[in-house]
Amino acid sequence: xxxxxxxxxxxxxxxxxxxxxxxxxxxGLWAQHRIEDVATPEGFARNPQLVVDFYNARRAHAATATxxxxxAALARLEAEYPGDVLLVTQNVDGxxxxxxxxxxxxxxxxxNGALCAACDHRWPxxxxxxxxxxxxxxxxxxxxxxxxxxxxxxxHMDEIQETxxxxxxxxxxxxxxxxxxxxxxxxxxxxxxxxxxxxxxxPSETVALFEETRPxxxxxxxxxxxxxxxxx
Ligand code: NAD
Ligand code: ZN
Numbered sequence: 001x002x003x004x005x006x007x008x009x010x011x012x013x014x015x016x017x018x019x020x021x022x023x024x025x026x027x028g029l030w031a032q033h034r035i036e037d038v039a040t041p042e043g044f045a046r047n048p049q050l051v052v053d054f055y056n057a058r059r060a061h062a063a064t065a066t067x068x069x070x071x072a073a074l075a076r077l078e079a080e081y082p083g084d085v086l087l088v089t090q091n092v093d094g095x096x097x098x099x100x101x102x103x104x105x106x107x108x109x110x111x112n113g114a115l116c117a118a119c120d121h122r123w124p125x126x127x128x129x130x131x132x133x134x135x136x137x138x139x140x141x142x143x144x145x146x147x148x149x150x151x152x153x154x155x156h157m158d159e160i161q162e163t164x165x166x167x168x169x170x171x172x173x174x175x176x177x178x179x180x181x182x183x184x185x186x187x188x189x190x191x192x193x194x195x196x197x198x199x200x201x202x203p204s205e206t207v208a209l210f211e212e213t214r215p216x217x218x219x220x221x222x223x224x225x226x227x228x229x230x231x232x
Contacts, residue, residue, distance in 0.1 A: 003083025004168030006229070007160075007194075008074060009185055010089045010096070013174020013201060014218045018065040020093055024176070029058060040150045048131045048144075055145040056128050059111045062093040063127065070173065070218035071099035073226040078102060080230055086163045088156075090175060090182055092147055107154040107182065113146030122146055154181060167194040171225070174218050177204035186210060199225060 012022035021028030037043045038054040067075075078085045078101055088105045089096055094112055096104045109115075114125040116135035123136055125145065133143035148154050164170065170189030177183045186196050186209045198210040199221040207213060214221045 003081070003232075004195075005084035005086075005163075005166060006077075006081070006169045006171070007086045007088065007164055007167040007185070007189065009170070009172045009175060009182060010074075010087070010091060011173070011175025011182075012091060013176075014070050014089075014222070015065070015068075015091055015093055015095055016174065016201075017068045017070070017217060017219045018093075018095055020062060020065050020095075022174075022176075029054070029061070035150060039147075041152065044144060044149070052129050052131050052145070055111065055147065058092070059125070059127060062095075062111050065093065065095060067095045067099035068219045070222035071095050071101070073223040075100035077226045077229060084163075086160075088160055088182075088185075090179070105156045105160060107148070107156055107160065109145070109147040109155065111145070111147070114143050115146035116140065116142050117144050118142040157181065160185070161188065164188045164194075165192055167192065169197070169229075170194045171197045171199065172204070172206075172210070173199045173222060175200070175204060177206035197225070 016022050023030045033054060038051050044051045074087060087096060087101055088107055090108045092109055092111045112125055114123050116138060118140040119138040121135055121137035132141040134141050135143055164185055167189050172186060183206055186206055189196055196210045197212040197214060198204060198207055199214045199218060201217060214225060
């Protein structure tokens with residue numbers, strides 16, 4: 001018997017209980033800045049210092065966080081489930097990896113990465129990046145955080161779409177369904193007949209498109225869902 005293949009999409013909500021604020025949290029890092037200023041290529045061109053400082057602060061904050069029971073459950077699913085599991089995250093923290101997940105697709109980039117705006121070279125980011133930092137490959141002063149900003153194309157879309165096109169189960173965890181293309185994955189999955197499930201604290205924008213919802217905190221809903229899959 002073949003085992004259903006699973007695609008999981010995670011968002012800021014899965015890291016909320018690890019102390020990393022979601023984008024809507026009042027008083028969080030995002031609340032103090034406008035998206036246009038810190039999360040677009042135009043914002044970086046206007047004020048690179050503000051953007052580099054913002055991601056330095058997020059990197060420092062993420063470095064103090066530890067995975068919660070939801071991250072741990074997804075790592076256990078990957079380790080114990082006999083079928084295919086692809087974990088796609090919109091998060092730029094490294095909590096899935098810290099929990100033990102090995103195959104994690106960071107569609108919006110990662111805080112621990114640096115990218116050269118001139119030659120696309122990538123390397124591990126230092127804890128503190130600075131404006132005008134040189135690229136170790138081409139030598140230009142064009143280093144930037146390896147984060148996919150609004151207006152840029154998310155990473156690994158071919159692999160994600162190809163895997164979604166043969167998914168039997170699609171789960172979205174801790175994501176508000178506001179940002180495309182990730183918010184459209186549920187439609188792709190339903191289109192190929194996958195069973196779809198949302199695990200979110202509040203109903204997302206796209207909740208009506210899911211077959212099943214498991215409302216609640218990710219640290220409670222995700223371990224239960226993983227148990228149900230491993231018991232099959
Ligand atoms: P989000 O902050 O938009 O949504 C988080 C979701 O998690 C919410 O629907 C909330 O109900 C849920 N949630 C909160 N705590 C939870 C918990 N303990 N357990 C389960 N669910 C919980 O985050 P997102 O959907 O990941 O955003 C997608 C992408 O959009 C991000 O990667 C980011 O790049 C971008 N984004 C940026 C901004 C911004 O710049 N201000 C705003 C929105 C989205
Ligand atoms: Zn370069």
